[in-house]
Amino acid sequence: MSEPQPVVELRGITKRFPGVVANSDVNLTVNAGEVHAVCGENGAGKSTLMKILYGMQQPDEGTITINGEEIRLRNPQDAIRAGIGMVHQHFMLADNLTVRENVLLGAESLNGIGRKAKARLAELSRQTGLNASPDVLLESLGVADRQRVEIVKVLYRGAKIVILDEPTAVLVPQEVDALFDTVRGMQQQGFTFIFISHKLDEVRAIADTVTVIRRGTTVGTVDPKKISSRELAEMMVGSELPSPETRESTVTDRDVLRVQDLRLNAEGSDRAVLDDISFSLRAGEVLGIAGVEGNGQTELVETIMGMRKAHAGRIELVDAEGNARELTKLGTLARREAGIGYIPEDRTRHGLLLTQPLWANRILGYQTREPVSHGQLLDIAGARKDTARIVEEYDVRTPGIEVPAAALSGGNQQKLVVGRELSGNPVLLIASHPTRGVDVGAQALIWEQIRVARHEGLAVLLVSADLDELIGLSDTIRVMLRGRLVSEADPATVSPQELGSAMTGAEAA
Numbered sequence: 359m360s361e362p363q364p365v366v367e368l369r370g371i372t373k374r375f376p377g378v379v380a381n382s383d384v385n386l387t388v389n390a391g392e393v394h395a396v397c398g399e400n401g402a403g404k405s406t407l408m409k410i411l412y413g414m415q416q417p418d419e420g421t422i423t424i425n426g427e428e429i430r431l432r433n434p435q436d437a438i439r440a441g442i443g444m445v446h447q448h449f450m451l452a453d454n455l456t457v458r459e460n461v462l463l464g465a466e467s468l469n470g471i472g473r474k475a476k477a478r479l480a481e482l483s484r485q486t487g488l489n490a491s492p493d494v495l496l497e498s499l500g501v502a503d504r505q506r507v508e509i510v511k512v513l514y515r516g517a518k519i520v521i522l523d524e525p526t527a528v529l530v531p532q533e534v535d536a537l538f539d540t541v542r543g544m545q546q547q548g549f550t551f552i553f554i555s556h557k558l559d560e561v562r563a564i565a566d567t568v569t570v571i572r573r574g575t576t577v578g579t580v581d582p583k584k585i586s587s588r589e590l591a592e593m594m595v596g597s598e599l600p601s602p603e604t605r606e607s608t609v610t611d612r613d614v615l616r617v618q619d620l621r622l623n624a625e626g627s628d629r630a631v632l633d634d635i636s637f638s639l640r641a642g643e644v645l646g647i648a649g650v651e652g653n654g655q656t657e658l659v660e661t662i663m664g665m666r667k668a669h670a671g672r673i674e675l676v677d678a679e680g681n682a683r684e685l686t687k688l689g690t691l692a693r694r695e696a697g698i699g700y701i702p703e704d705r706t707r708h709g710l711l712l713t714q715p716l717w718a719n720r721i722l723g724y725q726t727r728e729p730v731s732h733g734q735l736l737d738i739a740g741a742r743k744d745t746a747r748i749v750e751e752y753d754v755r756t757p758g759i760e761v762p763a764a765a766l767s768g769g770n771q772q773k774l775v776v777g778r779e780l781s782g783n784p785v786l787l788i789a790s791h792p793t794r795g796v797d798v799g800a801q802a803l804i805w806e807q808i809r810v811a812r813h814e815g816l817a818v819l820l821v822s823a824d825l826d827e828l829i830g831l832s833d834t835i836r837v838m839l840r841g842r843l844v845s846e847a848d849p850a851t852v853s854p855q856e857l858g859s860a861m862t863g864a865e866a867a
C-alpha cells in the first residue's frame with residue numbers, strides 16, 4: 359500500500375469564545391481519499407473546528423495545512439479555492455430555482471452558463487447519482503435528491519475535500535445506504551470526506567478513520583472497524599455509559615388529544631397538505647409519526663400548535679375528568695397554557711430567542727405561568743433559578759445562564775428547549791425531532807426524561823426522522839405519506855428498513 363498522503367493537517371488549533379475554549383490544541387490529519395469522521399459530545403467543538411477549516415471562523419492559535427501548504431483561510435471563498443467544500447445540515451439551496459440555477463448561480467466564472475456548464479453538471483450528477491433533470495424546480499425534489507444537489511454544487515466549485523455535517527439526520531435507512539454508496543464511489547475517484555455524525559453505527563459503517571474530540575481537544579484517532587459503537591461513545595464521554603432502560607408500556611385508556619378529520623390546504627390553493635387526519639392519543643402513550651420529510655408532518659404539528667389554521671376538522675384536549683375542550687380556534691399561547699409542551703423542529707426559529715440570555719429563554723412561552731411569573735408580573739429571579747436547575751438536570755454545557763442562547767452548541771440549545779418544555783408539567787408533549795443534533799449521552803438522557811414523564815401520564819406525539827428513536831420510544835407508529843396517515847406499524851416488531859419502505863410508499867397501504 360502507498361503511504362497515506364495528508365490533505366488536511368490542523369495543528370494546535372485553539373479557538374476561544376467569551377468564557378469558553380471551544381477548541382484547545384486540536385490536531386487533525388485527514389489523508390487523501392479517506393472518509394474521516396469527527397465525533398464528540400455536544401459542545402465538544404466539532405462545528406467550531408469545521409467552521410475554521412471552511413474559513414467561517416479564524417483560529418486564535420494553530421496552523422492549517424492543505425495539500426502540504428500552510429495557508430490562512432480568511433473566508434469560505436479561500437477555503438473553496440483550496441478545494442474544500444461544505445455540505446451544511448440545513449441546505450443552502452433556493453426552492454424556487456431549478457437544479458441548474460442552484461448549482462450554477464454564483465459560479466458562472468468557472469464554466470459560464472452554456473454548453474460547458476451543462477456538460478459539467480451532467481457529469482457531476484452522474485457521479486453523485488442525482489437523477490433529477492437540471493430543469494426541475496428544487497421544491498419538487500425529495501430530501502435525498504436535494505442533498506445530492508448540495509453535493510453537486512460543492513463539487514462544481516472544485517471541492518476535493520468535502521465536509522458533510524450530519525448528512526444522514528434527514529434520511530431514511532435506504533437513502534443513507536445510497537448516500538454511502540455515492541461516497542464510496544467518489545472515494546475511488548480520489549475525493550476525501552470529513553463526516554460529522556452522532557450516529558456511531560453509521561460512523562463505523564462508512565468511516566476509515568475517526569477522530570474523537572472531547573471538551574474541545576483531540577483525545578485520539580482510531581480505526582472505527584476495530585472498536586464497538588459503545589467503546590466509541592465511551593471515548594467521547596470519557597467514562598462508561600449507563601445501559602439503556604428496558605421498555606414497558608404505560609398506555610392508559612384515557613384520551614388526552616383527539617384529532618378528527620383534520621384538513622389543511624396549501625397557502626392560497628385548494629390542494630390539501632393534510633387530509634383526513636384522525637387519531638387519538640391517550641395518557642401515558644407515545645404516538646410516533648414516521649414519514650419522509652415534506653409529507654405533512656411539519657404541517658400537522660404546526661396545526662395542532664395553532665401556528666397554522668385548519669381548513670376543516672377538530673382538535674380537542676381532554677382533561678383528567680374526561681371533559682373535552684376544543685382547541686381548533688385557539689392561538690398558540692392559549693394552547694400552551696392548556697397544557698401542551700412543544701419541542702419545535704427548528705429550535706432556532708421557533709424554540710429560542712438566540713440573542714437573549716438563557717434565563718430569558720426559560721420565560722419564552724411560559725410568560726404567564728409559575729415559576730417565571732406571578733400574575734401579571736415576570737419573576738426574573740424565579741426564571742434564573744429554574745434555568746440553573748434545567749442546566750444542571752439536563753446537562754446543558756454552558757459557562758452560565760447569562761450567555762445568549764446563540765453561544766451554545768446546537769445540541770446544548772436542544773437540551774435547554776427540551777428541559778424547558780418538560781418543566782411546565784404538560785399533559786401533552788408535541789415533540790418534533792426531540793434529539794436532533796444531540797450526542798448519544800444527551801439522547802439517552804432526553805429519552806429517559808420523556809419515559810419518566812410518560813410514566814406519570816404524559817401523552818406524547820413524537821415526530822422523528824430517527825427511526826431507532828421512533829421505534830424505541832413509541833407505543834404506536836403511524837406512517838404519514840403525502841399528507842395522510844396511511845398505515846400503522848408495531849414498534850415491537852417493525853425494523854427500520856421496513857419502516858423506511860412504508861415511509862417512501864414502497865409498502866404503504
Ligand SMILES: Nc1ncnc2c1ncn2[C@@H]1O[C@H](COP(=O)(O)OP(=O)(O)OP(=O)(O)O)[C@@H](O)[C@H]1O
Nearest residue numbers: 375380400401402403404405406765766767768769
Ligand atoms: N459563537 C459562539 N460564541 C460563544 N460560544 C460559542 C460560539 N460558538 C460555539 N461556542 C461554544 O464553543 C463550544 C463548542 O461548540 P461547537 O458548536 O463547536 O460544538 P459541537 O461539537 O459542534 O456541538 P454539537 O454536537 O452540539 O453541535 C461550546 O461550548 C459552545 O457553547
